[in-house]
Amino acid sequence: IPSVSNIVPESCLLIVVGLLVGGLIKGVGEKPPILKSNIFFLFLLPPIILDAGYFLPLRQFTENLGTILIFAVVGTLWNAFFLGGLMYAVCQLGGPGLNHIGLLANLLFGSIISAVDPVAVLAVFEEIHINELLHILVFGESLLNDAVTVVLYHLFEEFANFEQVTIIDIILGFLSFFVVSLGGVFVGVIYGVIAAFTSRFTSHIRVIEPLFVFLYSYMAYLSAELFHLSGIMALIASGVVMRPYVEANISHKSHTTIKYFLKMWSSVSETLIFIFLGVSTVAGHHYWNWTFVISTLLFCLIARVLGVLVLTWFINKFRIVKLTPKDQFIIAYGGLRGAIAFSLCYLLDYKHFGMRDMFLTAIITVIFFTVFVQGMTIRPLVDLLAVKKKQETKRSINEEIHTQFLDHLLTGIEDICGHYGHHHWKDKLNRFNKKYVKKCLIAGERSKEPQLIAFYHKMEMKQAIELVESGGIGKIPSAVSTVSIQNINPKTLPVERILPALSKDKEEEIRKILRNNLQKTRQRLRSYNRHTLVADPYEEAWNQMLLRRQKARQLEQKMNNYLTVPAHKLDSPTMSRARIGSDPLAYEPKADSENLPIITIDPASPQSPESMDLMNEEPKGCGGLPPSPEEDEEGLVMRVKEPSSPGTDDVFTPGTGDSPSNQRMLRCLSDPGPRPEPEEGEPFIPKGQ
């Protein structure tokens, strides 16, 4: 039995909830709140757009930019005029109730309702997992048509006040489209560059890095809206521009923060928008006119279908990957209307637009229809038509190499042909970016890091985190294969391990200690009484540390198999991020206090929580556990770190008294690979390298 969530998309349910809430409030006798336009445009819409823009799949977007622009601009214009014109005709013929609505008012109405809504599209398309091409086409269209909507809306609103509309006005209106859209993009780019530049200097204040991303983007949005430019395009532009540079500069944790905050805010916004739509429906003043509403609905659908068909026919002449009729159907069907139309209508002035209520009613009807009917039926239709779904491909290093190779090859062929094509310009832009822009906007070493290397490090770190999070012991993630370097290059020497290979009897000793201590811990827990409530911190920490040590060794063994990046002398942030536990020196304990447990945590270290546990506590544990028994009573103690004697694994040789430098443990999750000059008997990488 399919559950409700399989049939009904979330947006529908939220609207229903809104209706119920609104009904409840009305039932109680209060006046339900209506979605105020400034709240919507200022607070609810930007997070969603920023989330979309920041994570926009740029490659597909730019590959299909022409198609998207044609759909967004020409398609919306067509919709607006077709609908406006036809509604005017309907109004003229519709009897006394509608006669007074002029052409301009109808055109205004058309322009409001013709725009495909990004919020609704996102809400529905996210759930059906359609293939990336269709997704980016419909979604991109919904984003870019904002400029058209803004221009038309303001234009017709102004014109409705004029007695006469001259040709000059129309031409100026046409020009204002370019100003609005390009101006919006320009504002966005400026703020994006400023944000990227700012992030270059945030290495000491990692904590507020996410703030810059949010603030500058929001500023871009506000600045654009202030001048009646397209705020949505500004937001998208700033997100797209700042992302590569910001991500190169900020710490891993900030990156995660940004991602989760954006997702959280956009989720909350989306929910609120749909609920408010429901409430506003109940609360609003409605004026139901059968003719108007039904004809609006009908013509909306017809306009959309016709528009998509004609435009696709035209576009297919220029596309390599043609749009099939199935694709066209989905594009037409995906033209959902949403809260933007509602809010724009709500903004209309009662004085000039007395029929605002009727417009509102019609808009709400169309929104409900598209969201409920189209939203609910699109999923079975997608299955029925066997539309290609999104393939969950894991990005692999091979794919990256091949893609880059292909890019260079095609650029080369274009140069040989003498044809300045798509690849040529992309290559030129990349070179410009590498030569000038990256130097300004990215801090330190990373500005020179080629994309392939950055990608590889990202993959490495992902795998490292996966492995740590999977617990390590006994569980090899299925993604990890057993292919090791021996399989492909039998001549290489076995990779040097950081941890020394213990002799057999030492191993046995360790096992015995572990067994005994584990047993003791268990016993203590069973015989619970007041006297044994406080476990001996020394013993506990010792056990924990031993356990973890073994875990780490097993982990390290597995990591050895496929991480082979050598440690660079020059450390770029990505390199140190890949070595979980960034700076060994950060773990230098303070020399002064004898009896206080000192915990030094590097706030900038990009570690997952589990690796934190694994890594951070060991130096403290080890460092604080001098093996000599007489220091039992002191508990967790950090001693002054003496330079470690090379070659000794002090934890397991009780009585030698030397504190091991367990910073080396930090490196154990990423094997630096065979080093050119292994020092004799030095299993650990010396401090400070």
Added chain:
Amino acid sequence: PCNQRPHPLSPLSFSPTVTSEQIEHLHRRFKQLSRDQLTIRKENFDSIPDLEFNPIRGKIVHAFFDKRNLRQASDGLADEINFEDFLTIMSYFRPIEMNMDEEQLDRFRKEKLKFLFHMYDSDHDGKITLQEYRNVVEELLSGNPHLEKESARSIADGAMMEAASICVGQMGPDQVYEGITFEDFLKMWQGIDIETKMHVRFLNMETIAHCY
């Protein structure tokens, strides 16, 4: 003396997809590159200014003279190529057509992937060995002079291991993976739709980039 008839491209037995207009343009370009000679040699490619920045230009130029791509032999390098050879190489980059059936599509795809495979496999032994793969990655990263060789090598090693695990699956510690054969290569490219990616648009051909 330019042939106005469409280039046969007969071994591929597709309907002529390169129009005579495009051939005309390519011929003009060929004459420019060859300085009005009948054949081009490797040195002629040095006269293209934009090609300098390309990290894999060596491999690209090499591909033009590779006899396997020219369908002349299964090995070896030609010293010079004429216009027909030039067109043969260019034909690898023609765009997909709507009216291709499954078999044609498959052949189309294999042709393009074979061209790529020949570029990777520099010693023409039918396998991409670890050293050749390392060579590819090194060339890709050759635009960054400060980079150490180690990085390129380790990336290539990692990629090779991934390829081995895709193509062969789990391997015991004693098995050795010789190199990527063409079948393995096909497997690796399964996710990427090469037939739509690997093409050069011949739409706007009026402007010809200049040579030295």
